[in-house]
Amino acid sequence: MALLEVQGLVKHFVAERTLFGRALAHVKAVDGVSFSLEAGRTLALVGESGCGKSTVSRLVLRLIEPDAGMVRFDGRDLLSLDAGALRAFRRQAQIIFQDPYASLNPRMTVGQILTEPLALHGLVPALRRRERVAELLRLVGLEPRLERRYPHEFSGGQRQRIAIARALAVEPKLIICDEPVSALDVSIRSQILNLLRELQDRLGLAYIFVSHDLAVVKHIADHVAVMNLGQIVEMAEADALFAAPAHPYSRALLSAIPVPKPRAKRSRIVLQGEIPSALNPPPGCRFHTRCPYVIDRCRSEMPELVADGIGHATACHRRSELPSSAAIVPMDGGFSPVLEKLVAAFSGGPTAAHGAGAGSLGADSAPA
Structure with a gap:
């Protein structure tokens, strides 16, 4: 339970x-x-x-x-x-x-x-x-x-x-x-x-x-819920969501994570338009004013958060029609410099031992 x-x-x-x-x-x-x-x-x-x-x-x-x-x-x-x-x-x-x-x-x-x-x-x-x-x-x-x-x-x-x-x-x-x-x-x-x-x-x-x-x-x-204007638009296990984001909003968020490999094949999704106000959210899907895949149904009908067979839930009318997310999340697993430090700290790698000694409980030393 x-x-x-x-x-x-x-x-x-x-x-x-x-x-x-x-x-x-x-x-x-x-x-x-x-x-x-x-x-x-x-x-x-x-x-x-x-x-x-x-x-x-x-x-x-x-x-x-x-x-x-x-x-x-x-x-x-x-x-x-x-x-x-x-x-x-x-x-x-x-x-x-x-x-x-x-x-x-x-x-x-x-x-x-x-x-x-x-x-x-x-x-x-x-x-x-x-x-x-x-x-x-x-x-x-x-x-x-x-x-x-x-x-x-x-x-x-x-x-x-x-x-x-x-x-x-x-x-x-x-x-x-x-x-x-x-x-x-x-x-x-x-x-x-x-x-x-x-x-x-x-x-x-x-x-x-x-x-x-x-x-x-x-x-x-372990699990991630992506929120937009007061609603959850996608929810899945962390590995599944980062490997294959299904909602256009999730894809835009993930595409903004910098990677240190300039030649990595990757699509940067730049959302157009202003973020709607929570004081007067748009009808239908609340992301439709910025979504590159919007259709008429999105403007009038709010999508339900529906899970697939493995529990990956998405609130999108076109979830089965969207192109593959492979170009958004590079297959080489490129990391930003910040993420590289975090990964090294979690794994006890050489970056963790450099400088501040990230990962050690006592590394953030007390004042004398």
Whole structure:
């Protein structure tokens, strides 16, 4: 049974009201999103800025309330939980925010930051909390002696490790990673990604990984859901989607990943036109205003997300008529320089040992 099941999730934000408070316009941030996630697996939500991927993650945690839909976690309907049950659920699901400079309280020491969730949920007796803080710091590759320091005394990578330790403090089953490496230097990203993978293997964690960086997603995700204007347009296993993207929008995203081989046979898909507004999305397929394969049916009828025999789901009226994606994803597997560093870090290759020593839990050294 899946750890997390989401069905028909909807969230529309009021954009304009009358003088008397009646809603005049809505931003359709999330519109009918469905997916499932098993324990110990990673689902990546990808797409352009404003597609609704971060809103989905907050809806799953009930940080904001959905307008419609169903969210089941470990067999329980999350949307029917009262305040007490919702508080208990907070132990099971945590979030790591994008900006480690803003997500940590600057007036609290690391020890206080990590002790707070232990005290709130009554997980550890008061006399053992300092010992538990030391365990958490070691788990994320930091030395226990750093517990007396404040967030401003750490680098960006170290702050993100502290944020990860805070999420782990309550022993969750699900962690939502909301672009956890996008604010970090490239040399540090691979270390944090390595840490997340090691923790997943060790603790059996499930991740929802929100990102716009497909190079990162390719090497951390088990499944990928591509979002456009509040809807999932393609969902498949990561290997299958990167090898043969089926939706025109997915192909355009993948074609934008740079490769270091100028002579590689590859088609660059440049989308024409403006991105439609979520305030007034177009009728039919919401991608039809930029799609190079648009037909009249696309302009009037919204396509359903339909899976093939191997579970590769696509929301496109012309999915069986599109040309092969072989020219978009080069068969030689060319990588961008950033991706080469990440691959070397994950495999322990020579690039990982060069410079910052990517992949080592202690490579992001603590300040003296």
